[in-house]
Amino acid sequence: MQLEQMYQEIILDHYRTPHGSGLREPFDAESFQINPTCGDEITLRVRLDAGTVADVSYETLGCSISQASASVLTDLVVGRSVEDSLRILAAFQEMAQGRGQVTPDEDVLGDGVAFAGVAKYPARVKCALLGWMAFKDAVVRTERSEGGASSETADPKEATA
Amino acid sequence: MQLEQMYQEIILDHYRTPHGSGLREPFDAESFQINPTCGDEITLRVRLDAGTVADVSYETLGCSISQASASVLTDLVVGRSVEDSLRILAAFQEMAQGRGQVTPDEDVLGDGVAFAGVAKYPARVKCALLGWMAFKDAVVRTERSEGGASSETADPKEATA
Amino acid sequence: MTLDVAKLRGDFPILARTVRGGRPLVYLDSGATSQRPRQVLDAERSFLEQHNAAVHRGAHQLAEEATDAYESARARIAAFVGADPGEVVFTKNATEGINLVAYAMGNAAGFPGAERFEIGPGDEIVVTGLEHHANLVPWQELCRRTGATLRWYGVTDEGRVNLGSLELTPNTKILAVSHQSNVLGTILPVAELTRRAHEVGALVLLDACQSVPHMPVNLGSLGVDFAVFSGHKMLGPSGVGVLYGRAELLAAMPPFLTGGSMIEMVRMEGSTYAPPPQRFEAGVPMTSQAVGLAAAVDYLGHIGMDVVAAHERELTALAIDGLSAVPGVRIVGPTDLVDRGGAVSFVVDGVHAHDVGQVLDDRGVAIRVGHHCAWPLHRRFGVAATVRASFHVYNTPDEVTALVEGVQAAREFFGV
Amino acid sequence: MTLDVAKLRGDFPILARTVRGGRPLVYLDSGATSQRPRQVLDAERSFLEQHNAAVHRGAHQLAEEATDAYESARARIAAFVGADPGEVVFTKNATEGINLVAYAMGNAAGFPGAERFEIGPGDEIVVTGLEHHANLVPWQELCRRTGATLRWYGVTDEGRVNLGSLELTPNTKILAVSHQSNVLGTILPVAELTRRAHEVGALVLLDACQSVPHMPVNLGSLGVDFAVFSGHKMLGPSGVGVLYGRAELLAAMPPFLTGGSMIEMVRMEGSTYAPPPQRFEAGVPMTSQAVGLAAAVDYLGHIGMDVVAAHERELTALAIDGLSAVPGVRIVGPTDLVDRGGAVSFVVDGVHAHDVGQVLDDRGVAIRVGHHCAWPLHRRFGVAATVRASFHVYNTPDEVTALVEGVQAAREFFGV
Numbered sequence A, B: 001m002q003l004e005q006m007y008q009e010i011i012l013d014h015y016r017t018p019h020g021s022g023l024r025e026p027f028d029a030e031s032f033q034i035n036p037t038c039g040d041e042i043t044l045r046v047r048l049d050a051g052t053v054a055d056v057s058y059e060t061l062g063c064s065i066s067q068a069s070a071s072v073l074t075d076l077v078v079g080r081s082v083e084d085s086l087r088i089l090a091a092f093q094e095m096a097q098g099r100g101q102v103t104p105d106e107d108v109l110g111d112g113v114a115f116a117g118v119a120k121y122p123a124r125v126k127c128a129l130l131g132w133m134a135f136k137d138a139v140v141r142t143e144r145s146e147g148g149a150s151s152e153t154a155d156p157k158e159a160t161a
Numbered sequence C, D: 001m002t003l004d005v006a007k008l009r010g011d012f013p014i015l016a017r018t019v020r021g022g023r024p025l026v027y028l029d030s031g032a033t034s035q036r037p038r039q040v041l042d043a044e045r046s047f048l049e050q051h052n053a054a055v056h057r058g059a060h061q062l063a064e065e066a067t068d069a070y071e072s073a074r075a076r077i078a079a080f081v082g083a084d085p086g087e088v089v090f091t092k093n094a095t096e097g098i099n100l101v102a103y104a105m106g107n108a109a110g111f112p113g114a115e116r117f118e119i120g121p122g123d124e125i126v127v128t129g130l131e132h133h134a135n136l137v138p139w140q141e142l143c144r145r146t147g148a149t150l151r152w153y154g155v156t157d158e159g160r161v162n163l164g165s166l167e168l169t170p171n172t173k174i175l176a177v178s179h180q181s182n183v184l185g186t187i188l189p190v191a192e193l194t195r196r197a198h199e200v201g202a203l204v205l206l207d208a209c210q211s212v213p214h215m216p217v218n219l220g221s222l223g224v225d226f227a228v229f230s231g232h233k234m235l236g237p238s239g240v241g242v243l244y245g246r247a248e249l250l251a252a253m254p255p256f257l258t259g260g261s262m263i264e265m266v267r268m269e270g271s272t273y274a275p276p277p278q279r280f281e282a283g284v285p286m287t288s289q290a291v292g293l294a295a296a297v298d299y300l301g302h303i304g305m306d307v308v309a310a311h312e313r314e315l316t317a318l319a320i321d322g323l324s325a326v327p328g329v330r331i332v333g334p335t336d337l338v339d340r341g342g343a344v345s346f347v348v349d350g351v352h353a354h355d356v357g358q359v360l361d362d363r364g365v366a367i368r369v370g371h372h373c374a375w376p377l378h379r380r381f382g383v384a385a386t387v388r389a390s391f392h393v394y395n396t397p398d399e400v401t402a403l404v405e406g407v408q409a410a411r412e413f414f415g416v
């Protein structure tokens, strides 16, 4: 069985007891993302506070990988500066899209390193990234609203990036 | 050389000295036909007289096969009843589309039997038939005008039948 | 004829391979695409090594041979579905075939003799709630472009078309329906639907993607006006599909793709078009693929489509029985075999379809997860994704057992 | 690198065959379709025997492998023409690619962000008088549907585009031109035409069917907005072609064919679409054909396109010289080698093209006769049909000699 490579205990734990799940108020921006292949969905909210990610809350309809990934995301970015959180996101994305060739840095990615196994299954990479893309989109939206624009519905075209 | 199978002396003779060529008045119907693959053209006129093909006149822009075929057509149908001429046409068409499997009847087809060799070259069958299709179309048109309709421009859709 | 599946599997090189570290491949994804027997691969290759040339365009021997091979392919494929050769248009896939009809209707305004294809505000296009996106989105787009209205038959809880959910009207221009659902396996009541459509003067387009590969289909006697299917789902090549259209309709229908080989006369100022099927085959066609598809219908015809259907029926019964016996498994679609073909889709309580699929894949069992390009149907059943097993003539009862065991294993792995 | 043509011919099984009672095949019809080397046939076959599955749709190992093969093909083909993978859309042939752009423009009205593609009365589409029907008829039809006006650059007596014959205007929405004429061999001044088009804000579509297979082409640095070419003309499979579009344009362009795999979200009430290139690839694609085409560009890349071009240049020079020396032969198109590729079309005084072709065919020499899908161009030169010889990397000087001798024989046979 190679299954355990993908479904590491850490992932299954996050899947069974997701951290930070549920939609909370207040929030600065919300993003809705969808995986067009399987119909999986996430709605994710971000609240910033003086350049820091103060809260991430979300509701998912999806597989174990996408749920666990959202949970790990919450752990990794809440309390960090926006800048840091985007750096973590970049590292996570690099690993997830790295086809198993990228050795993840546990200092940066924490429990996220457990997703290294997923990177070997290209069809599941989108699952692992769904929440992260929602987070990225929501952060961009907070910036836009700061710049005066109102928070709109997500452009789901970016969901599959 | 298998060339002589296709270009029998009879064909080359008709090609060099076509019978009945040129457009003449009076006529009952005219048909314009075109071969969409090579752009070859024929304009052919028919004059009937009491159920008999009184004259066939034509102008062609085309290869030796299509020119010789129009010439042979003239010899075969002028002076025949319309019914006979259509029977000859059917026999010619059967031979031409017969892939060399149909033995032509010289009593019916006269010089037309020389086109049996063409039947082995599917790409040239349309050349051999171009004039005949124009004749068929023109005869149909004379019937239409008898029925009261005016002689219109040919529907070239039937040219490639 | 009894089917010697073990022997027949020898014709399919890919079935001998292993996956995921040495596990034998159990390929249960033929509803997405089927595998090709050696006979199909060889036919295409020998065409390319001996006769390849541009068809309908050359006067040399190769061009003659290539044209003959292409037209002979058309004739054999036509005979396979009870059509005349002139009623068979080669497309790249079934999707193009449906788009062809939709765009041709959009092009009908002002095309001489094409009045019956014209469509505009007040007109209706009717589909069903179980269509593949290929038989839904082109009609949505045609409506958007022309102002026509899209309506649809609903789907019952057991996965049948709800014939009472809609009345066709004299405004209905075309009814576009699946012959067999690619998700539920349901076979639709085509005769009744066609009767209704013709009664109000509407055309009928049949999406035969999941029927022609799996059962005997005679399009002529079904009486539909158009039908589409894809080569790759019936042991044939990818890159080739068929649009069937009744001769009289094709003759009146405006072209869709335009360019070389479909013209009658071209001037800078305007062009006229060849008779069908050429009118609908612009450009150099998928020649070797048509040859391959003809080899596929020869192969299927040699087995007998009734034999294929009976074999798949047996596998479907086994799958339904086996899966139903697993706690927490819910089959989406009919659980009896009445008017039902061999796609079996299901959900497993507490385990997402993707996760079930992963466990199966790990065991060498290739199935499909997701909405299978029938997203509205999945919404209708309140699920985002299902697991789908689908069969072809090369599948075995043991492979169905491997599927059922894999689903059990998935439940165990995720502790439900 | 010098080209060992004799050795290379060994890669092409069909070149070893004989025609018309034992004569060696002299294949001079590559402008219509080229032949495939073993490497291309093998690539496709091994894909089908090992990795075949529906791409972008499955979660099992075969589906992963098939998707990888398909996307790797896209990347290699993109690199071959100086494009990014996301700028390469697979179509069934070049004809579909041109139709895709024409229909997408027709679909732009009301599609958010697609304003620059909208077209209607008062707008102009510009082509040239030497286009293949594939790059003429779709624009005629677009004009018919939208009320836009088609205009065209004239052609000079020596077969060049007459740049003084037309001024583009701010109403010009798109300029669609050949890179190289499939009849005359003329290479068009793409840089100058593109400059003019962009100056007035028009898009440029390049029909690269006859350039990409025969010379180094970098679409990125040419600066055109769209380009099309076909696999079958470049040693690759039939049934696959490429539409290149600048990333920013594809991202804004409405879809053409709709159905599975090109969607983002589908509801019965309406759908949204995926980003490019998927947005333009509806349905199960020509997977193995894309893999075959990638093998073809690998093969050509290994030889080097500059070597291919130099070789064809040599053959073209020989053909022009040899044919010019035959009394009564008139070459239609440039008779020097400046901005000229290797299609050589000609007429023989007193012998119709079909008859010349027949004599050549009888001697094993396969060329094409007719208007070569460029009927208006033939009218421009006052001829109904020409004889066309066209070359690829596998042709030899001896084959050119066979052509010239065959033309002489035709004159003798018909006594002119």
Ligand SMILES: Cc1ncc(COP(=O)(O)O)c(C=O)c1O
Pocket (backbone or CB within 6 Å): C260, C282, C283, C284, C285, D031, D032, D093, D094, D095, D096, D132, D134, D135, D178, D180, D181, D182, D207, D209, D210, D230, D241, D373
């Ligand atoms: C210049 C040119 N454009 C377009 C085409 C059309 O290509 P295809 O028939 O492969 O779509 C051809 C070849 O037939 C061509 O030579």
Ligand SMILES: Cc1ncc(COP(=O)(O)O)c(C=O)c1O
Pocket (backbone or CB within 6 Å): C031, C032, C093, C094, C095, C096, C132, C134, C135, C178, C180, C181, C182, C207, C209, C210, C230, C241, C373, D260, D282, D283, D284, D285
């Ligand atoms: C019912 C049905 N319709 C249409 C299609 C589309 O076929 P293709 O993708 O080959 O065009 C499919 C398969 O994907 C199908 O199952």
